[in-house]
Amino acid sequence: MTENKSQVIKNDPWFGSYASRAEGMRASEIRALFAVASRPEVVSLAGGMPYLDYLPFDELSELVAKMLREQGTKAWQYGSAQGDPHLRERILDIIRLEHITDAQADDVVITNGSQSGLDLITRIMCNPGDVIIAEDPNYVGALGVFRSFQTEVVNAHMDADGLIPQSFEEAIKTSIAQGKHVKFLYTVPNFHNPAGVTMSVERRPQILEIARKYHVLVVEDNPYGLLSFEDKTYPALRSYDADNVVYLSSFSKIIAPGMRVAWMIAPPGIRQKLVLGNESAILCPPNMSQMTISTYLDNFDWKQQIKEYRGMYKSRCDAMDDALHTYMPYCQWNKPRGGFYMWVKIPDGLDAKAMLPRAVTARVAYVSGTAFYDNGQGADHMRLSFCYPTEDEIREGIRRLSTVVDDELST
Ligand code: PMP
Secondary structure (H helix, E strand, O other), rough: OOOHHHHHHOOOOOOOOOOOHHOOOOOHHHHHHHHHHOOOOOEOOOOOOOOOOOOOOHHHHHHHHHHHHHHHHHHHHOOOOOHHHHHHHHHHHHHHHHOOOOOOOHEEEEEEHHHHHHHHHHHHHHOOOEEEEOOOOOOOHHHHHHHHHOOEEEEEEEEEEEEEEHHHHHHHHEEEEHHOEEEEEEEEOOOOOOOOOOOOOOOOHHHHHHHHHOOOEEEOOOOOOOOEEOOOOOOOOOHHOOOOOOEEEEEOOOOOHOOOOOOEEHHHHHHHHHHHHHHHOOOOOHHHHHHHHHHHHHHOOOOHHHHHHHHHHHHHHHHHHHHHHHOOOOOOOOOOOOOOOOEEEEOOOHHHHHHHHHHOOOOOOOEEEEHHOOOOOOEEEEEEOOOOOOOOHHHHHHHHHHHHHHHHHOO
C-alpha cells in the first residue's frame, strides 16, 4: 500500500494517538483531483457528478418554499432514525421499476447518501480481519469504508457479463480454507463504477445461489440501475431474494447528490441494526432534505425526467465511444449499457497514474485505474466519465487525451 506523504501533517501533536482504524484512512485519488479537474480550462472526464440542468429549479424552489411555510416545524425538527415515512412509501414506487414488488415502507431505511449506507452495513457486519468479497476493480468509496473498518477485501473477477460466479465461489472457498469469516459480497451489478459492465440476467440467480450456499450476505449497491440506455431496467438482485440481500440505492444520480438522501432495503434483523446504527451515527437523516426530495417526487413526473436523463447520458456515452474509436483506437473498452463510466485499457507499457499530470497539462483529467484497487494494480486503465461534460467537450477531451497518449507511445 502506498502512503500519500503529502497527507501527513508536520509536527502533528496527536501523531501516535490515533486509533488504528484511522491509519488506513486516506484521501481518494478522485478527491485529490477535484480542484484541478474543476478548473474551467480543463475538460474533466474524472468525476461522477450527475448533470443537474434538467431539474426544474425555479418551480421546485417555489414548491419547497411553500412546503417550508406549511410544514416548517417538521422540516426544521429532528425526525425518525429510520427516515421519513412518506418518503419511504414513495421509494416503493421507484424500486418497483427494478422488479422489487414485495417490500414495505417498513423495510426501507433512509441514509445520508449510499456512502453512509455502506459505512452502516460494514459497521454492523464486520470485525477487523473479516473478509468482504468485492469486484475487481472496486468502487473507490466502498474501498475506503472497508479499509476504515480494517476488513480484508478479497477480489472476485468480472468479465463483460459482470461478476463471474466461479470466481466468486473460489474467493469464498479460499477465504474459508484460511479460517477467515466471509461476511458479505459487495457488488455493483448495474453499470459498474468503474468497470462500466452489467451483471447478466442469467448470472444473477447463480450468484445468489452461491451466496446462500455459504451463508454469505449480498450487499447490492445500485445507484445507477435506473440510468439504463436500453428500454429496460435489470431486475435487482433483491427482487430474487428478500432474505439474503441488502439493497442500496440513492437519489444522488437521479435527482441531486447535494441532498444526501439514499435508501437501503434489508431483512428485518439487519434493518433493525441499521436503524440503531443510524441513530448512533447521525441520530436521524435530515428532514429538510427528505422533504425536499418528496416535494419533487410528489409534484413532478420523475419517471419522465429519468427517461430524459437516460437519453442524454446515452448520447454522451455514444460521443465518448465514437471519439475513442477516432482518436485512440489502440485502447480497449466495453461500451456500457447505462450509467456514467468507461473503463479503458491503455496500451501495454503505459502508466495511467504517471501520465495524469501530463494529461492535466494538456487540459484533460481522468481517474487512474489505481484508485480502484488497494494493492497498486490498475495503472493499465483509466476511468473516463461521460456524465458531466457535453458531447463536444467529451470529444475535445478525448482528442486532448490522445495527444498525451500518442506522445507517451512515441517516446
Ligand atoms: N456507490 C457507488 C457505486 C457510487 O458510484 C456512489 C457515488 N459515486 C456511491 C455509492 C455513493 O453515492 P451517494 O451520493 O448516495 O453517497
